[in-house]
Amino acid sequence: xxxxxxxxxxxxxxxxxxxxGAAKGVAFPDGEWEGTAIWTGAISKKDIFASGSGQSAxxxxxxxxxxxxxxxxxxxxxxxxxxxxxxxxxxxETLQLSGTAALVKGFGEINFSGTVNVQDxxxxxxxxxxxxxxxxxPTFASCGKVTGDxxxxxxxxxxxxxxxxxxxxxFVAIRTAGGAASAxxxxxxxxxxAQLIELEDFSANDLLALAHQIDVLNAKILGLGPxxxxxxxxxxxxxxxxxxxxxxxxLEAPAMFPDAFTPHYLLTxxxxxxxxxxIGESVPGSAPLKQKAKELLxxxxxxxxxxxxxxxxxxxxPTIIDILIGAQQFGLDALADKAQGALAQVQP
Amino acid sequence: xxRLRLFTLAGLVLLGACTGGGAGDGGxxxxxxxVDEPIGEGTVEAAIELTAPPEEGAGQTPTFQWEPVEGxxxxxxxxxxxxxxxxxxWEGPDTSVALGGVxxxxxxxxxxxxxxGSAWSVAALxxxxxxxxxxxxxxxxx
Numbered sequence: 494x495x496x497x498x499x500x501x502x503x504x505x506x507x508x509x510x511x512x513x514g515a516a517k518g519v520a521f522p523d524g525e526w527e528g529t530a531i532w533t534g535a536i537s538k539k540d541i542f543a544s545g546s547g548q549s550a551x552x553x554x555x556x557x558x559x560x561x562x563x564x565x566x567x568x569x570x571x572x573x574x575x576x577x578x579x580x581x582x583x584x585x586e587t588l589q590l591s592g593t594a595a596l597v598k599g600f601g602e603i604n605f606s607g608t609v610n611v612q613d614x615x616x617x618x619x620x621x622x623x624x625x626x627x628x629x630x631p632t633f634a635s636c637g638k639v640t641g642d643x644x645x646x647x648x649x650x651x652x653x654x655x656x657x658x659x660x661x662x663x664f665v666a667i668r669t670a671g672g673a674a675s676a677x678x679x680x681x682x683x684x685x686x687a688q689l690i691e692l693e694d695f696s697a698n699d700l701l702a703l704a705h706q707i708d709v710l711n712a713k714i715l716g717l718g719p720x721x722x723x724x725x726x727x728x729x730x731x732x733x734x735x736x737x738x739x740x741x742x743x744l745e746a747p748a749m750f751p752d753a754f755t756p757h758y759l760l761t762x763x764x765x766x767x768x769x770x771x772i773g774e775s776v777p778g779s780a781p782l783k784q785k786a787k788e789l790l791x792x793x794x795x796x797x798x799x800x801x802x803x804x805x806x807x808x809x810x811p812t813i814i815d816i817l818i819g820a821q822q823f824g825l826d827a828l829a830d831k832a833q834g835a836l837a838q839v840q841p
Numbered sequence: 842x843x844r845l846r847l848f849t850l851a852g853l854v855l856l857g858a859c860t861g862g863g864a865g866d867g868g869x870x871x872x873x874x875x876v877d878e879p880i881g882e883g884t885v886e887a888a889i890e891l892t893a894p895p896e897e898g899a900g901q902t903p904t905f906q907w908e909p910v911e912g913x914x915x916x917x918x919x920x921x922x923x924x925x926x927x928x929x930x931w932e933g934p935d936t937s938v939a940l941g942g943v944x945x946x947x948x949x950x951x952x953x954x955x956x957x958g959s960a961w962s963v964a965a966l967x968x969x970x971x972x973x974x975x976x977x978x979x980x981x982x983x
Binding site for chain 1: 917919921922925926927928929930931932933941942943944946947950951952953954956962964966969970971972975978
């Protein structure tokens, strides 16, 4: 009977501490924190497959760079498939948090209940629990906000077992101010990130409105109170990694496939990308984010050049002027030079 | 290094005027005038006047301000660093905005900061997103 393998596949979706703990400069500043994450993704290896989604929440106390206490819960659903068996489970993971401000560890258990269908045997109800562990590190920290991916270390474990994985659990934690204010802000942030994840069809104005919401939220977070010193690993001038990643995903389509977009739309989206730190010099430090930012910038520039070529062919001077001014503003010198030359041809 | 240059909108307006077109299809800069009949009080007024911050001593998170432009539905502001790379951008109907979109940000907060040798500019857009006026590229250092 393949029942244990089905459960092991699901268990691998969630937990594990990689052999070597991450040692990064970024760490939670001292204080009390409350965090939330959307957990989603899948793992696969040959004929073994598991996927799931859920919500995670945690509280965390940090003093002198050490975790003084905290708890994380993850509630969700998962499906798994191995040869001759499939499983469908509700999952509740509870971890007690310890470790350091740079590498938070969790130990606890996963409770599950659901059904497993075994070929030639039928569907059987299953429930139970097994030990669980996990760890995570922040990738961005400011006085009032910390972001990262709860599943970053989990992915390393999954990969060490030979699985390909798309599991992510991007989190944001807000410094708690001992009242309803911080909880409300966290809920707003959670709603905003959920909106960004679920957004499919959007206009430039939709993204401008979201960028404005981020400004308002950041102002509220600053209102929770200043910290005494810059947090460990704090780099001035950068945006938070969570919003950067989410906006980079959103901007991929218009940057890579500009045909469906007007020049004005492309210029506005390029501006939004720079505003939220998904493109440009405010992109936070990790190499994948910076690489993606460069690809997006190159994509927008190529898209605008395509629009410029179309405007030149049509003798459309106003559009050439729009692209010229936009290119000059965004520092796209080669594009600006081409637009300048084109304008002289169109309007000799 | 960033090529410090002024926007050429006034020149573009003149080009447009010569052929009966305008810088952006209607708006203060290009309402079909010609060289003999300067647009508005003259093509110089097609440029947006930037009023703050000062070029030196702007602080790390300055508030940018400019004069409103008739016919503008929105403004696009972009801040470049000393290398000419975009650091921050913003688009909206207001005529002032703090760098990073949040007023009075403290030191250890997220978001862009002004570095020495930076520069900024503003373009005014009509309701269709066409440029109706643009500012010079102006230096700003903390």
